[in-house]
Amino acid sequence: MSSFKKASELLNSSNDTVTINELKGRLTHLENNQLSEIHKSLSKSSNKETFDRPCIETLQKYVSSTKPKNTNKNTCLWVSRFESFVNDTQPNIDLMTLYDKKAIAMLLCEFIIVIQTKDKKEYKANSLYNGICAINWFYQEIFKDREPFNIHEDFEFRIVRDTLHTRMIELEEINNGEYNGADPLTDEEMVKIFEHPDISSNSPDGLLRRVFLWVGCCTARRGGSYHNIMASHFKKRDDGGYNIVTIHDKTHQGGYYHQTNSNQQPVHIIPSDEPGTYGACHDIRKYLSLRPNNAEENFFLRINKDIKENWYSTFHLGQDKLSGMLKEICNITGIDCTNRRIVNHSLRKCTAQKLNDEGLDSQAIMNVTLHRSIAGLNVYRTQNEKQKLDIAKLTLPGISKDILMQENLEKSAEDLNTEQRIENLSSQEETKTEPFTEIQNITIPLKRKDDLIDNFRLKFVKCSNFTINITK
Structure with a gap:
């Protein structure tokens, strides 16, 4: 045993403290020398820059813009409905200062059972679920300086999850399992719309509607994203068609939180018109040529009151007007919308279903719809009647x-x-x-x-x- 030394003695004997300190000192000198050189080069700069500090309102704008507008809008809607319920049933309680999880859980259970739309109709099951998710996000912001808050995980909210589960099953039975989504238009209905005289490219209204339909069909855009389309997003192709560049989308939000490995933005192709025909490219080219040079960057513009001078105004089309564009087109062209939810999002569903019926694989359809997963795509496509009928026949003996x-x-x-x-x-x-x-x-x-x-x-x-x- 005497031939072996303790570990500490071996360490001290094999490492000279003076030498080590000398090496550390030389490293520190080199690091300080680098910083000194940088400081000298900055001091030699003769151009002194001046900066304006952003005000608190500007800072707040950047911080609050991290959440999508629709998320904030939906959160405000459901929190206000929850607050109205509490004010009506428990006027002595102030939700903004209530930090008791068990009390909040009890109020949520009562709210889930009785809440209806403002016109006294039952919500769809998925709408109620999304509403509770919005309330959950709101309370997470309130509780962030106190303790964790999560309706979907915390033990105190087990009764809320059970109530929501039972209520959703009840709503699914009331609504026959239907969800509150957009209904697609059929291919025959789309042909009827394009052939209608009020959807002609010979008038400013008709041309605007046709261009809207072409863009919706070829890009399968989400219903609320038409307002974000800019004229600069349209790039001419060598073959006479157009590329439409999508800068930001629900699944391509960009920024710090949604970085992607690809430096390329999603592109949708509008193919060139067949020889002798006047299709999508003809209408888009005509619309772009009629845009005033000093018009706003937004692609969709208002129609001038006096069209003798210019068909279109320099101001963009209002978001409310643009959001109801497809419903207005269907009313004009006589498309039956009875018991159907026809909104701009219907064009997205129409395109996804059409590509599915033509037998395209999932990845090819996702390249158009910009879905990130097949599960997300499946919401937009179903088996057509012929496919369902063939499968039903196969269940029969023989x-x-x-x-x-x-x-x-x-x-x-x-x-x-x-x-x-x-x-x-x-x-x-x-x-x-x-x-x-x-x-x-x-x-x-x-x-x-x-x-x-x-x-x-x-x-x-x-x-x-x-x-x-x-x-x-």
Whole structure:
């Protein structure tokens, strides 16, 4: 044991204190020398800068703008409703100075059970949940200097969570499971809208509405974000189309809290018009050319009272007017909105559903809608009626995918406009047009079992001298 030294003795013997202190001193000297050089270079600067300190109002603006406007608006709405409830039922209680969690929990339970819309209708379940989340965020701000506050986690609010759970189930049953979201327009309704004479590009109102519809369909924007579109966001493409750059969006908020790894902003493409047609690019190009040079940066402008001089004003279209644009268009064009919630957000749903019906994969649709997750996208798309019907048929005994495919092929053949084809052939005969003499090769893929080929039917109209070759 005598041959071994204690750890402390070994440390002291192997590290010279004087040498170590000398090394530390030299390092400190180098660091101070660097700071000294920086200070000297600053002192040599002859241009003395002056700065204006921001006032408290400016500072407050930057601090309060971290939350999205809709979040603040929703919070104010629900807190005011909760406060009105307490003032009416418990006038001796001041919510702004109430710091007792158990008392707040009891008031919230009563509020959840009785709260209705101002026109005495029941809320949708998800609306009530979002309202409680807004109240929770408000109280977290009030309690931040006292203690943690969380309705969704704290033990004191277990009764609130149970009450909210039961109430949401009750509301789901009352509303048949429907949620308070926007309803999409069908593709047929969109075509009807664009063909309506009041949605013509030959008038300032019609052109403004058409451009609004084109932008909504091609970008699938959220209902409240049209006001944020600027004229500078439209970039001309070499092929004649436009790129619409999205600077900020609900899922691309940017800033310190929402930094992304990509330096590129989301871009939506408005494809160039087909030759000989007047589509989205024609209307957008015409609208941009009619904007006054000194107009505000906002893309959507007011219509001038006197359109002889200029169609559009230099001032932007009001947010309330813009928010009701699609509903106004539907009323003008005779689209039935009975028992439907048609708002600007409906165009977003319409685009997402259309792309889904066309068979695009989730990532391709998300590139348009700018969703971050498939779960978020699924809210905007559902199976169409044909898909639901096909799945329902598969639940029946004796029905398989092969039989269902055969039925669909037969129905598709029957849906062809036979009369039109006969009419075309007849008109060819009348004009003494020479019939086709070339061999027409038509390939029909059959993805079915061998025993089902016998049941396959082909329909030929006014044909002669044809041969059918069946190959496996």
